[in-house]
Amino acid sequence: MQFLRADRVFNGVDFLPNESVLIIDEHGALHDILDVAAIDPGKIQTLKGVICPGFVNAHCHTELSHLKNKIPQKTGLAGFGKQIIFQRNTSSKEEIKEKIKQADNDMWINGIVAVGDICNTDDSLETKTQSKIHYHSFIELLGLHPDRAALVFEAGVLLYNQIKGLGLNVSLAPHAPYSTSKDLIEKISAFNSERGLPSSIHNQETEDETKFFHGIENGFYDLYKFLQLDISWFKAPMMSSLKYYLEALGSQRTILVHNSFSTKEDIELASKKNVYWCFCPNANKYIEDRLPGFDLFTSLKNRICLGTDSLASNTQLDLVREADLFFSNSGYSEEDVLRSMTSIPAEALGIQDEFGKLIKGKNAGLNLIEFKNRNIRFVKKLIP
Ligand SMILES: [Zn+2]
Structure with a gap:
């Protein structure tokens, strides 16, 4: 399992609350979305930018x-x-x-x-x-x-x-x-x-x-x-x-x-x-x-x-x-x-x-991007 957090997470429709952590299984599928307080901090990978679906x-x-x-x-x-x-x-x-x-x-x-x-x-x-x-x-x-x-x-x-x-x-x-x-x-x-x-x-x-x-x-x-x-x-x-x-x-x-x-x-x-x-x-x-x-x-x-x-x-x-x-x-x-x-x-x-969305049980892709003023930049794919 991977535990991913970022400055912001977009679920395909809206931004999620800032405390959201995505739990991704070994097949790249979304297992769950939990509050940061519910997870051992040592397991969480924190990223700079916006996580969004493929x-x-x-x-x-x-x-x-x-x-x-x-x-x-x-x-x-x-x-x-x-x-x-x-x-x-x-x-x-x-x-x-x-x-x-x-x-x-x-x-x-x-x-x-x-x-x-x-x-x-x-x-x-x-x-x-x-x-x-x-x-x-x-x-x-x-x-x-x-x-x-x-x-x-x-x-x-x-x-x-x-x-x-x-x-x-x-x-x-x-x-x-x-x-x-x-x-x-x-x-x-x-x-x-x-x-x-x-x-x-x-x-x-x-x-x-x-x-x-x-x-x-x-x-x-x-x-x-x-x-x-x-x-x-x-x-x-x-x-x-x-x-x-x-x-x-x-x-x-x-x-x-x-x-x-x-x-x-x-x-x-x-x-x-x-x-x-x-x-x-x-x-x-x-x-x-x-x-x-x-x-x-x-x-x-x-x-x-x-x-x-x-x-x-x-x-x-x-x-x-x-x-x-x-x-x-x-x-x-x-x-x-x-x-x-x-x-x-x-x-x-x-x-x-x-x-197009973060869907539990599905691998819909996961990307990291950055907004700067009125520009958008692709940082990387989070699921290979
Ligand atoms: Zn055409």
Whole structure:
């Protein structure tokens, strides 16, 4: 047994009383939380900083790990998308799989214990079946033309069955409003709803998305021309992308990722649905050189998650670096920020009984961090 005490202990939801001591068994599971007076002082290890549960990364693409340092920064999303298409398949399968394994190991070292991971292929499955990290795979589907919905959906279900067959958690997810038809989003929502599974969609990551839905010249026209996709049939609905697809989401939990250009009106509208707002601030800096209006979301702070996005759009998969950027550019409290990297993303992924909190009888990971002014620093993992 280990007896751990620190300046402060955060249980995933709140700070515990200062006298709290965590008793951790030989498997890393929480045995009990007792008052310091009840324990032999010689047994207690006292740490400087804040003890908190293992981190839950709500949004990642481990499949893109081989693109680290390969995509120029600050090109805007359409330019970034073009680069991904150019470079994605220039590495061998072996190299892609090796980089996924490395990314998995990096996240583990950085205190991450669970991840919502986007996949378009089966490249990450070898790593996921062997990993110490818990993964929820979101199979990402793309197809803007409504006629393609059935075909794309069927291919998604095939990969779903493959991943589920390996005993891994999985669901379907539309890529983004500018790349997925409402018909396809509806099919995905119905599939996930029937099974009680969460979904995810990239939302309002760039101003070009807003322009696209208002029929104003934008970077996606260029991207689709480059892809030789005729989108002359697409009639801009003259409303925000979020407003356009919201009804198609159904009632299942959906993680809206990025939200850099979401307006107050969008946020109010979407909050009537079962949505979680995920920020990946370092990726927003990387691609668009812009941060979301974090403080627009204060009334929904119990629905905010953090994610790292991929190594194609970030220089590290370190949730504390995301939390640090979020915290230093907003008015949220320490508790709010800690919840957004523990209990809230766990709830969004449906793994709240296993991760994101200090749960008796469970090993949900244990990290030591430090707050200094409006900055957060990772100190170490407390359970190897
Ligand atoms: Zn993403």
